[in-house]
Amino acid sequence: MRRSTRICLIAVSMLMGLALVVNQGRAQEKATGRLFVFVGSASKPAMEEAKKAFEAANPGIRLDISYGGSGTLLNQMLLEQIGDVYVPGSDDFMDKAEKKGAVDPLTRRVICWLVPAIIVPKGNPKKVHGLEDLARPGVQIGLAKAGAVCLGDISEEILAAAGLTEKVKKNVVTYALSCEDTAHLAELGEVDAIIGWEVFGAWAPEKVEVVRLPATYAGRARNIPAAVSTFSRQPRLAGKFVSFLTSIEAKKIFQARGYAIRKPVFQAPGTKPSK
Secondary structure: OOOOHHHHHHHHHHHHHHHHHHHHHHHHHHOOOOEEEEHHHHHHHHHHHHHHHHOOOOOOOEEEEEEEEEHHHHHHHHOOOOOOHHHOOOOOHHHHHHHHEEEOOHHOOOEEEEEEEEEEEOOOOOOOOHHHHHOOOOOEEEEOOOOOOOHHHHHHHHHOOOOOOOHOOEEEEEEEEOHHHHHHHHOOOOOOEEEEHHHHHHHHHHHEEEEEEOHHOOOEEEEEEEEEEOOOHHHHHHHHHHHHOOOHHHHHHHOOOOEEEEOOOOOOOOOOOOO
C-alpha cells in the first residue's frame, strides 16, 4: 500500500471517529438536561399539564418551574441572573424583560390569550353585574397588586378608563401577589368580587362565576408569551421548550383549560358584527 493511500485511510478513520464522538455528544445533549422556567401563575393549570407532556416526550429533560407574579419573577431573574425560559402572565411584562435584556427577543412566541373580567363567588351574592357595582358601599373587592402582577396593571387601566379608580379603591380589602392568589380570593369567598381573567371561571367552575365586561374593557386582552432567557446556559434546550409551548399539542392543552388560543376579536360599541 502506498504511503499516501495509508495516510488518507488514517485521516478518514480519524474523521469518522471524531464524527462519532460529536454525534454521541449531541445525542446525550438531546437526551438530558434541566431547565429552570419562570412562569406567571396566570398559566399555571395548563402549564402543569404542558410540563408533564413535554417531559414525557423528552425523558431526559426535567423542568423546574417557579410560579408567581410576573414582575416579581422578572426581578428575581435580573437580580440573580438565572433562568432558562420566561413565561410572564402578559405581553407587557415580556416587553419589560426585553428592554432590560433578560430575554432573547428573537425567541419570543405567543402561547395563548387572556380576557379580563369580573369574577365573583358562586351565586354572585352581592349581585355584581358591572364595574359600577364594584364601587357600591359594602362590596368588598380584591385586586392583584400592580407592578408585581400583570393582572394588577390591567385592573388599574380598566378602572381608570371607567373613571372608577378612587371609588373602587375604597372597597379594596386586599391585594394579591399573583394571579393564582387573586383567583383564590373569589374561590374561597374572601371577597365579593375581583377583577381577573375569564379563564378563572374554568379553573373552579363550581366555586365562581364570570361577569363579562363590555368590549371597551374586555378588549384589553393580553397574550401569554414565552422566550429564552439571556441567562440560560443551554439555550438550545430552552428553545425546544418554547417551541413545544406553541405546538398543536400544547395549544390543545391550553384550550382545554379555558384559554383562548387565538386573539379575541371584540366588536366596538354600536357596530354590527362583520359577516
